Amino acid sequence: MSDQSPPQEGPGPAPGYNTHAVERLTGVRATTFRAWERRYGVPSPRRLPGGQRVYGERDVAVVRWLRQQTERGLSASLAVAQLRQMPETVGQPATRAAFAPLELAEGMVQAALAFDSTTLERLLSQALAAHTLETVCLEVIQPTLVNLGERWHRGEVSPAVEHFATALVRRRLEQLAALLDTGNGRPLIVMGTAPEEQHEIGVLILSLFLRRRGLRVTYLGPNVTAGAAVEVSQRMRPEMVCLSATTLESAGALQGIGQALAALDPPRPRFAFGGQAFQTDPALAKGIPGIYFAGDASQATEAVEALLRE
Ligand code: B12
Known part of the structure; x- marks a missing residue:
């Protein structure tokens, strides 16, 4: 047998x-x-x-x-x-289709359009119960926000709908971050978004993936200025400062941060960056003194781990 x-x-x-x-x-x-x-x-x-x-x-x-x-x-x-x-939620073929990432994302879009926070919360819980964190973030949350946000950018829905969904998702991601390993004793990575950059869900997801691998992460939130990056580097002595940029303008501001960190006395952190701006125009990464992580949050997680193992 x-x-x-x-x-x-x-x-x-x-x-x-x-x-x-x-x-x-x-x-x-x-x-x-x-x-x-x-x-x-x-x-x-x-x-x-x-x-x-x-x-x-x-x-x-x-x-x-x-x-x-x-x-x-x-x-x-x-x-x-x-x-x-x-x-x-678990192991029932009849309900599996309803918990497929695409269906969940579609349900979340409809719930957000109706300002129905109960359904939105429930669908997120079902997604987290049925799928890995990576699948939920990349195949449920990301398409939901992009779908809603693109409707907003096309003027089809009010900004309130996008704000409503983003706020709920951000809250849930932060709760999950608090539940995950504190990474005690592991190298510290300080994360956030570039100056003037409000798009933070992508880097928040990356911070969650890194925490799930047991790395120690301090998430500073959006709009990390050169002054803030220098101050946390001197006070917290992180192994790495990693910032994201979505708009072309904020990508440009990363050059100054890379230079400011490179000018610090040793031990200075490594400076790393990535995000949608560089996926739109990879050439932007050229002038920035630091390590460019291409790809999505999953690929960047592998790259960060490999780098820290060196
Ligand atoms: C939600 C949203 C907003 C929200 C953000 C809320 C928040 N707290 O995050 C708000 C309302 C604030 C907003 C504002 C604006 N937005 Co907007 N927004 C979006 C939208 C719809 C979704 C973004 C999102 O959360 N995606 C989900 C996440 C998970 O995806 P992601 O960010 O791409 O992240 C993934 C990867 O990029 C990568 N990644 C992300 N960060 C990092 C970092 C590292 C180190 C690595 C390795 C990888 C990585 O991993 C993630 C997971 O795979 C996008 C549309 C889109 N197609 O993305 C537009 C979009 C990004 N916005 C855009 C614009 C133009 C604006 C505004 C200028 C609009 C305006 N006129 O006011 C402002 C700019 C504000 C600012 N200065 O930052 C444009 C950007 C165009 C450009 N290239 O410059 C987009 C593409 C819409 C469009 N089609 O025009 N926006």
């Missing part, structure tokens, strides 16, 4: 997976999901007459889901509490 095939048994209840197969399917060690079973009652395998556990499809989905939640920093007990509130 292969590991993933159902354990052999006579006629009766639905087939399932043995312990080893669940380990292989989920990447979670048996000692871990047996501990979850003991403490929280999930997964809930049935037993064969010989006492061996048999796990069903839903058990596998639950173990996989608990793994995702604990990897993004939630304690197992909190994740189980969330599971109990929304049991339909």
Whole structure:
């Protein structure tokens, strides 16, 4: 019998997976999901007459889901509490389509257009319960904001709609940041946006991804001036200062910050930057003394980790 095939048994209840197969399917060690079973009652395998556990499809989905939640920093007990509130979220094929990132983003757009914060909050919770943090940020939140914002920039919806959705998303991202590892003992990265740059969701997402990898991040918010960058570098001694620019004007202002940090006495931080402005015009990065991270927040996370390992 292969590991993933159902354990052999006579006629009766639905087939399932043995312990080893669940380990292989989920990447979670048996000692871990047996501990979850003991403490929280999930997964809930049935037993064969010989006492061996048999796990069903839903058990596998639950173990996989608990793994995702604990990897993004939630304690197992909190994740189980969330599971109990929304049991339909995990492992039910009939509801999976409704929790697909595209559907969730579309639902969030409609909720924002109706100023319906309850639905917007619920859809965000469902997204976080059903998908990894990366998927939620890049495939649910980003398209939702871009969709709403582009309607606003085209004059189709009022600025209030975009502000309403951005404020709610920013609040939730900040709550998640507070839940994640504090990164004690790891190198510090100070983050924010360039001078005069108000677009902050992208860099906030990047800061969250870095925190999830256990890095220590201080997020300064939008509009970090050269003076502020110099002051935090002298006071906090970060390993890296990383700023984002979305508009062409704020990208230009990063040159002065790179120069100001390069003029500091050692130990001085590395200066890094990225963001939508450089995706629009990569040549902008040329004049800025620092490390340019191309790509989205996921790719930048890999690059930052690689750099700090050096
Ligand atoms: C929401 C929004 C706003 C909000 C921002 C709210 C907030 N607190 O963040 C508000 C209302 C403040 C706003 C204002 C303006 N906006 Co606006 N805005 C947007 C919109 C609709 C969405 C931005 C967003 O949050 N996207 C979601 C995030 C997750 O995506 P992202 O920022 O691209 O981030 C991803 C990557 O770029 C990358 N990334 C981001 N930062 C970093 C940093 C590093 C280091 C790395 C490696 C990667 C990285 O990773 C992220 C995840 O993948 C965009 C439209 C669009 N297509 O993006 C316009 C847009 C960015 N805005 C635009 C403009 C013109 C303006 C205004 C000038 C409008 C005006 N006339 O007032 C002002 C400028 C204010 C200022 N000085 O900063 C233009 C920019 C054009 C340009 N290149 O200059 C856009 C593209 C709209 C358009 N089509 O014209 N805006």
